[in-house]
Amino acid sequence: MDETRQPHPERDGMAATVHPLIRKLEQRDTLSQNEKAALENAVARTKEFKADEEMVREGEEPSFSTLLLEGWAARHKSLRDGRRQILAFHIPGDFIDLHSFPLKVQDHTVVALTPCKVALVPHEDLNRITENFPHLTRLLWISTLIDGAILREWLLSAGRRSATEHMAGLLCELLMRLKVIGLAQDNSFRLPVTQSELGDALGISTVHTNRVLQELRAKGLVTWKGDLVEINDWTGLCALADFDLMYLHLEHRPR
């Protein structure tokens, strides 16, 4: 069974927690017990989505934000004629619509790529956090800023990297992000995403996506076994992509 596609129904009997978010934040700065408790208490309830379900829709004004606990999701926008661009891949620990808290209106759609489990965090609780926990507020702010930093790298890739370089860079990024939350061991991870979806993320056709992946395999950089990706030549992949992980802001420091 595919671990990322099938969430554990009741991992060791405990209720879902904001654990992957805390892990992500603690990668960047230290959290006090109070701050962790404030995050835990902010979760009103959890919810599950099936694959391909829309989790948040463009134009909505949600009264809560959605924290991804298990599964993969993607933000995307489409043009009227159907051309679609994926704007981000999201993994556990990512707030998929935290920006709708200050912004109020959701300006794009988020879809579940696999079955997903999420925590719903009411905006009034987030408001309370901004009133009482300035440091934690900055950390939440940071998590939206890292989304922005990744977006900038994606734009650089879309504009100036070849399709092959772009794909290489995406794989580098995903490995690093998955490692933070413990979903990648060594240099391999599960990527439960179709080639069509990968193409929508790079802004290329499905056919070309297929050829790009073949090229990466032919060069001995990566191996695919089902949805299990193994990076065989990390150095080579980084060199091809001109990958510099600075943009992920993984350093631990006072923020």
Next chain:
Amino acid sequence: MDETRQPHPERDGMAATVHPLIRKLEQRDTLSQNEKAALENAVARTKEFKADEEMVREGEEPSFSTLLLEGWAARHKSLRDGRRQILAFHIPGDFIDLHSFPLKVQDHTVVALTPCKVALVPHEDLNRITENFPHLTRLLWISTLIDGAILREWLLSAGRRSATEHMAGLLCELLMRLKVIGLAQDNSFRLPVTQSELGDALGISTVHTNRVLQELRAKGLVTWKGDLVEINDWTGLCALADFDLMYLHLEHRPR
């Protein structure tokens, strides 16, 4: 003389203020007198840059953030071999590196496209704002989130729009943003940006940029007189670009 290239040395004898930022924020929500004063007081000093000077550099850890008061600037990232992507155009009222306040490290460079005047806002003052003005903090947060929303639209354009559609969309966006700060009258504005820079923003070559602009002019959508752009057919331009200004989050509402 070109108004945007040549900042007024001493506009009616007053010192520079954060006025364009306040104008930008008040477009989205109401500011109290205290909040406006807190912003004004946060400005340590102003500074000027010549055209083509780097205002913030990748890898720096600035102790202040930079608010653009006059002139145009651009964020960009480059690959090792020199391919460059412009990630955003910035106009007065934009915080060009507010994200370096929570993030600490600047992950890309910002360059002055014209002579620029900026206000320097020490991070310790911003910290004080996050401690004492939660609502104002959310508004600052919003300003980084709008940058992110624009970035998502740019990524959609880079990935899925043709070069011509992309250019049309950029012109639509710039007109709307310039109107907010009073730098566009009717449907025309000064665009002190070379075709090479426009190409770096769209991720296309300079030659192709030139041909795209010719196409827009041939279709009667826009007219150029030096750096003065006039949009002759707003509806047509929006239709070509599939432009929807929702992503600019211009609505006034409690945040």
Next chain:
DNA sequence: CGAGGTCTTGAAGACGATCAACAAACGTGG
């Protein structure tokens, strides 16, 4: 076992890149 989705392959064509050259505009110094 059949059906629908996903992956793979080939061929033709479009969009945009690159190279090379020239024209126009601009700023600077004489």
Next chain:
DNA sequence: CCACGTTTGTTGATCGTCTTCAAGACCTCG
């Protein structure tokens, strides 16, 4: 104010990456 060099804008020709269309193989799941 003109002369001159540099930057910016324009044009044509050729080339390459990626798209589109079409079809077939594979694979997973009911």
